[in-house]
Amino acid sequence: MIRSITQRCIVALAVFTLTLLMTGVANAQANLVFTQFTVSPTFDIDANGNLTYTATVQNTGNVDATNVVVTFTLTHDDLPISPSPSGGCLFTPGSAQLTVVCTLDRLQESGGTHDFIIVVHPTDTAPRDVNVTAQADGVSPISSFVTSNIIEVGLSEMQVTLTSTNPGKVGEALVYNVMVFNIQDDDAANVFAVLALPKKATFVSATKGCTHGTLVTCKLGSMAPGTGKTVTITVLPTVSGWTQATAGVRLTTPDRDPSNNSAATSIWVNP
Numbered sequence: 001m002i003r004s005i006t007q008r009c010i011v012a013l014a015v016f017t018l019t020l021l022m023t024g025v026a027n028a029q030a031n032l033v034f035t036q037f038t039v040s041p042t043f044d045i046d047a048n049g050n051l052t053y054t055a056t057v058q059n060t061g062n063v064d065a066t067n068v069v070v071t072f073t074l075t076h077d078d079l080p081i082s083p084s085p086s087g088g089c090l091f092t093p094g095s096a097q098l099t100v101v102c103t104l105d106r107l108q109e110s111g112g113t114h115d116f117i118i119v120v121h122p123t124d125t126a127p128r129d130v131n132v133t134a135q136a137d138g139v140s141p142i143s144s145f146v147t148s149n150i151i152e153v154g155l156s157e158m159q160v161t162l163t164s165t166n167p168g169k170v171g172e173a174l175v176y177n178v179m180v181f182n183i184q185d186d187d188a189a190n191v192f193a194v195l196a197l198p199k200k201a202t203f204v205s206a207t208k209g210c211t212h213g214t215l216v217t218c219k220l221g222s223m224a225p226g227t228g229k230t231v232t233i234t235v236l237p238t239v240s241g242w243t244q245a246t247a248g249v250r251l252t253t254p255d256r257d258p259s260n261n262s263a264a265t266s267i268w269v270n271p
Helices: 002-027
Strands: 032-040 051-059 065-075 079-081 089-093 097-107 112-121 128-136 139-148 158-164 174-182 188-196 201-206 210-212 215-223 228-237 241-250 262-269
Touching: 032 128, 032 139, 051 065, 051 128, 051 139, 065 112, 089 112, 097 112, 158 188, 158 241, 174 188, 174 215, 174 241, 174 262, 188 228, 201 210, 201 215, 210 228, 215 228
Parallel strands: 158 262
Antiparallel strands: 032 051, 051 112, 065 097, 065 128, 079 112, 089 097, 128 139, 158 174, 174 228, 188 215, 188 241, 201 228, 210 215, 241 262
16 A cells, blocks of 8 residues: 555656656747847938948847847848948848848847847938848747938949059069049048059069058058048069059948949060
């Protein structure tokens, strides 16, 4: 009798323990919330003509959220400024909308947060609603939106010219001047002047801030509207004949007309 009661108690305890475990498993889940979704600046645009959207996602659940995907949906005429400050985002322009998908492998449980940040350059002054959604494995998706108001827009416009001296003959210095101008109404950010060296020439020197290999790349930084900068590169021709060089510009802000972002010159070198 006592043995029978003991066995029943053990079985009941095992069932109770299993129930607790199953209940704990059932209650263990991630849960995503947006703690903020903002646009900066809150009115108009910044000095570079850009808008920054920040979506902060928090996991309030008791297990880590895995394979977190945050998707921004913007108007089709917004130009992406890539890469995004928070990283891990893919911009996909389309005829109807610009879609930005950001991913995160894992978001820590019990209050873990992550800022998903993207930057775009608007080309229209119409107010625009920007939507954002977040989802993860086994978690119900969430969404939010924000409206931006813009009173004016603009674009940078870079222009490149290239001039050179005539070295006369092999072994005499050939000097290239690469001139970069911002001829429009917005600041240009992270500007670099680039020169593709002639194949039959030896690099000698360049303006401070330039690095050289097959390409000479010169950091110009930010350029305000109406400003220009010049870099000078010197080479020594090693063979006679036509020597050609091509200059260009790289920047991270949108350019209104890329057709004038490069220039080339050819010089005859005597033996």
